[in-house]
Amino acid sequence: MRIMSSVAAEIRAALLCLCSAVCCVSGQSAPEHGDACPSPLWVQFHSSCYTFVHVTQNSLSVEPARDLCKDIGADLISISSQEENSFLVKTFQTKWKGPTEVLLGIFYDSDDNSLKWYDKSDVSFLNWGQEQSEDYNLNTCVKMNTQSGRWDVTDCDQFKESAVLCKHVSKESRIVGRKAMNIALIATFTVITLVLPLVLIFLHKRRRWSNRLHSADILPYSDDAVLVDTMEREDYT
Template identity: 45%
Template sequence: MEPPFPALLCLLGLLATASGAAECPSSAWIPFRSSCYIFLQGTLEELDNIDEARNLCKNNASGADIISIKNKEENTFIQETFKNHWQGPDYISLGIFFDTDDNAFKWFDKSEMKFTNWIEEESNEDLLNTCVSMYTKSGEWKKISCEDLPLTGILCKTAFAYEKKYLPATAVGSHPARPQRPSLGRGRGPKAADSILGLHQHAERERRCPLP
């Protein structure tokens, strides 16, 4: 009886191929758990408000938005990454707004707010036009007027699963936009190319990993 190692290697290869689908939009994004992060800075003088900052994130990757923070580990990751990699400004805007209807802070991306990290002297008084910034040196949050949001750099976040959109030159560590895959003729665009590639890969797997 032959040892099962060839079959095991085939299985591991298939698993690696499947896991490769979960990736960040480009190498400029930094992964952490099930999300990807990028700090955009540079020529952002045209940003006047939080909505324009959110649009900048959305234009870089489908599903991206200005940063939301789910727990202490993610907050620490952001603080440490600013220290070791991004080296951006002392304060960044968080994707938080104060909902006057519900009298509560909420994330713009509609995720549930289960974690906060207010500075110790932060009061409980909530203002009508209140937004939130993070002090990147300590990871602490501070309430500020939405008119005073720091918009010299924007931290964006997206999930692993995304529709790829290539980054502009304003992204830290970004690369030139890669060209779209050329068409294979009339009626045969990228989807057709993917189908042909998929059939080829399937045939190759059948050759390497024949069924018993």
Template identity: 35%
Template sequence: MPRTTSLPAFLLLLLGLAAHVVTDCPSSTWIQFQDSCYLFLQESIKVESIEDVRNQCTTIGADMISIHNEQENAFILDTLKKHWKGPDDILLGMFFDTDDACFKWFDKSNMTFDNWTDEEDDEDLVDTCAFLHTKTGEWKKGNCEISSVEGTLCKTAIPYEKKYLSDHILISALVIASTVILTVLGAVAWFLYKRNLDSGFTTAFSNVSQSSYDDDCVLVVAEENEYAAQFD
């Protein structure tokens, strides 16, 4: 059965192609999670405003990081614990909008999640930025007027067209793999059926041949007995 031995290698090729396609980040230095790619720049820079920090990301087609659910916050925290060698607190891509009196993300995404440790309602939030504590994953409020940072968290969304193409190719690969598996299984089942059918036919033919031979022997013996009786 040579076809069945080549099947695992074929499936591995398809899965490898799918895994390669699904990697939609700009390069291998980025880390993908859900529909976004993340880059952790551990470069120390002098800054005059938070815009200098943001430029670290915008110049490479991304923006400062925004966090939208508990799973994403946990992913960032876990990644920082594995790879981060900077300070305990790092800037998030967030600012306080005095016109609307609320915090907003620089990338203009909606504020759907927060993880604040300090929630004083009467505090003055002018020139307030948000910091992520790399040990606990909690958010802290602090002054935006900082003179330097030792690292920047950048994030970019996977383009819809690229994600759609990746999903389409992945689905196509899985459909092809399923078709091959069903075809091989069908061939194996047909082979076994034909083998059993041929085996049964041969057995039946052998039985019929043996039965005819036995009948002829009985007939010959009977004729000999009859002939011998005529001379007795």
């Protein structure tokens, strides 16, 4: 029983250590300070910064719009979650007061027939206003309604922007994010290689202990029975 308790204690200690490490890393996944943005003109949401640039010249198509964002160290907007999408809609209503539609920084990649963000973010979230046929082509762009937050496919040549929404993600947050992912993978590998053998040992010890108890329960003689049997044999002799 002491062996079982010792192994169980080791398993608990290892799990607590790993959980503490992962929680510590997740808490440092991205900087939340306001000075992460290039200037006070930007609006911050988590580790990203956003600015809405009004175009004083003729309306811009997708490539000139991207160039405008790149000139200020950003790119066309990418959106990775419903939370981020809702934040942008709220900011349009309270701060930017822009047009009813803006262009998103997403494009169709014919190499693998998929949509991709220009800033190389993962396409983990889509918010279509209506069902899409996915019959995209090289001239496929995506626009967002700034009132509803819903997306729709549009022709890149036909859609012209009178204002451009740009997004900036600091290099520091990208590096920290990659480090957090690497440490999480290491922690997972450690759980498999360290904790699993301890669990197997614990189960093995518990099974052996159970077998011993079971064997003791089915012995044909108790101590008293053995003593009586010995005395009977001596009397017979």
